Amino acid sequence: MAMTGVLRPGHAQLRVLDLGEACKFYGDVLGLVETGRDAKGRVYYKAWDERDHSSVILREADRAGIDFFGFKVDSKATLDKLDRDLRDYGLTTERIPAGDLLETGERVRFQLPSGHLIELYAEKTDVGNGLPEINPGPWSAQSEHGIAPVRMDHVLLYGPNIAENKRIFTEVLGFYLVERVLMPEGTPGEAAIWLSCSIKSHDIAFVEHGEPGKLHHLSFYLDSWEKTLRAGDIMSMNNVSVDIGPTRHGITRGTTIYAWDPSGNRFETFSGGYHPYPDWKPKTWTFENLGQGLDFPQRRLHDTFLTVVT
Numbered sequence: 022m023a024m025t026g027v028l029r030p031g032h033a034q035l036r037v038l039d040l041g042e043a044c045k046f047y048g049d050v051l052g053l054v055e056t057g058r059d060a061k062g063r064v065y066y067k068a069w070d071e072r073d074h075s076s077v078i079l080r081e082a083d084r085a086g087i088d089f090f091g092f093k094v095d096s097k098a099t100l101d102k103l104d105r106d107l108r109d110y111g112l113t114t115e116r117i118p119a120g121d122l123l124e125t126g127e128r129v130r131f132q133l134p135s136g137h138l139i140e141l142y143a144e145k146t147d148v149g150n151g152l153p154e155i156n157p158g159p160w161s162a163q164s165e166h167g168i169a170p171v172r173m174d175h176v177l178l179y180g181p182n183i184a185e186n187k188r189i190f191t192e193v194l195g196f197y198l199v200e201r202v203l204m205p206e207g208t209p210g211e212a213a214i215w216l217s218c219s220i221k222s223h224d225i226a227f228v229e230h231g232e233p234g235k236l237h238h239l240s241f242y243l244d245s246w247e248k249t250l251r252a253g254d255i256m257s258m259n260n261v262s263v264d265i266g267p268t269r270h271g272i273t274r275g276t277t278i279y280a281w282d283p284s285g286n287r288f289e290t291f292s293g294g295y296h297p298y299p300d301w302k303p304k305t306w307t308f309e310n311l312g313q314g315l316d317f318p319q320r321r322l323h324d325t326f327l328t329v330v331t
């Protein structure tokens with residue numbers, strides 16, 4: 022499959038309540054690599070095996086949550102085309118100049134009907150993954166520090182009008198629907214959707230929710246179930262507040278832990294899952310079986326899943 026258009030999730034800017042405490046958590050417990058600080062006081066991180074300058078940006082604020090989520094596209098021509106396509110579709114877009122985020126080119130930003138700000142950009146400086154480009158080893162000191170995910174993988178967002186979000190992602194941005202949860206029996210429509218622009222089980226997902234612009238979790242990929250268990254060990258050793266797991270999602274089949282950062286932003290460390298292709302039919306779950314979708318072995322719809330967001 023040729024990877025064109027939107028390539029992948031690139032960056033998320035999170036709001037944290039206490040920057041010093043957040044940096045200890047993201048740097049030493051989650052084990053991301055700090056790559057910069059800017060004049061606005063924001064702190065930039067990447068996961069060890071990512072090449073681009075940064076994927077997680079922290080901003081101190083008086084409430085937690087997500088400011089925006091950005092996707093990298095394959096070229097400046099694609100950025101201009103998608104900007105035009107979004108405007109032709111009826112959305113308002115904004116251009117944010119290169120350099121506003123460290124080592125990042127011009128961004129095209131728009132607001133989803135669910136209230137979230139989404140960005141597209143074509144350029145971010147490749148700073149490498151700490152391994153040589155010639156004859157690299159499989160890991161480095163960076164990959165052993167803290168939980169040390171391989172990459173920032175996806176986000177799950179809560180807000181209204183997710184049917185309209187789905188149209189924008191599938192009809193304008195080239196994503197496809199991988200899995201969905203129907204509304205409770207008797208109510209039409211979808212309660213949740215998982216969308217992919219790649220052969221990952223999802224690059225972004227949405228749950229229908231009354232309040233706009235909410236973050237359910239930002240997710241980080243690990244390359245084995247063993248590493249997910251090790252992440253759980255590190256969480257416990259550091260008194261991290263754990264929500265669910267280690268367990269397996271029925272939806273996407275990922276093996277997972279949901280937990281909270283010190284500001285109350287939920288994050289996920291997961292491994293596994295399956296690799297869909299764009300011509301596959303979406304899988305459908307009934308709302309009545311959402312407990313299995315969320316936590317397959319326990320078949321339990323943990324009440325925090327539908328209620329705790331930032």
Ligand code: M3P
Nearest residue numbers: 240270272273275314315
């Ligand atoms: C994920 C994932 C639910 C499944 C969630 C799945 C809500 O967060 O990363 O696969 O049932």
Ligand code: FE
Nearest residue numbers: 177238240289
């Ligand atoms: Fe997830």
